[in-house]
Amino acid sequence: MDTATTIDGAGQGWRAELYLGCERRPGPRGPRTVLARKHQRGPLTLQRAFHPEGAPCHLYPLHPPGGVVGGDTLDIRLSVAAGAHALVTTPGAAKFYRSAGDTARQTQVLRVESGGVLEWLPQPAILFPGARVRAQTDIRLHGDARCIAWELISLGRPVIGERFGHGALDAAFRLARDGRPQLAERLRVDTPADLDRGSGLRRHAVTGTFVATGAAAPDLEAAHAVVADAAAVLIGVTRLDDLLVARALADTTEPVQRVFCALWSALRPRLLGRGAVPPGIWAT
DSSP states (O other): OOOOOOOSOOOSSOEEEEEEEEEEEOOBTBOEEEEEEEEEESSOBOOOEEOTTSSSEEEOOBOTTOOBOTTOEEEEEEEEOTTOEEEEOOSSOEEEOOOSSOOEEEEEEEEEOTTOEEEEOOOOEEEOTTOEEEEEEEEEEOTTOEEEEEEEEEESOGGGTOOOOSOEEEEEEEEEETTEEEEEEEEEEOSGGGGTOTTTTTTOSEEEEEEESSOOHHHHHHHHHHHTTOOSEEEEEEEETTEEEEEEEESSHHHHHHHHHHHHHHHHHHHHSOOOOOOGGGGO
């Protein structure tokens, strides 16, 4: 199991850990991915792995308290072994509540060995006004490991007209292969003005990043076709070597989720050789 350094300086809130390891094992209907290792501590858990499409396993981590407050620390580590295929999503949005001063911290380290496949498709993270959050997602690929992933952040609750008028966010998203960085992004919001800058969120409350490995020129063309008619969202798609990257801005989460799901549905068969089978929990 990967043991990357935990962020220091956490406050006096809950410390939650969830470490998962997925492996490819033989079965009566052929090889499939199983949850081979699990360590949990505090208010993070995973009940079981699901297999709605056969060999891949679907994992739905749970945070029973329903929200994160200042001083809480969430530490999630996932290891996908060679030949294994894991799809990870969440039952609902992650909520970061107003802080009395301490910073909430969330660290996610996702390691995929050569020949493994990871689909990281969490629901949005919603920051309530006054939240103080430091979030870090590291995707570490090895050899010919493949990955489709997205992350969405909503600053405030724009659907009810609530603006992120005070609070702080320091969010990092990194993807590397064999230790070589392929994408490194960071979003820092310290004042309301940071929401309005032309080089930042341009007055939008929601930002999202979508990535897919192993993409060629025809895959980029397919992605452009998907986003060409996207409504209520500003989105751009590009390719960095074989990494397809889409970045989106919107006023609410729903249009970003819709276009990211459409991208996933179009690219999954092309890049992973599997039809799009939405996780059952999305329908609940």
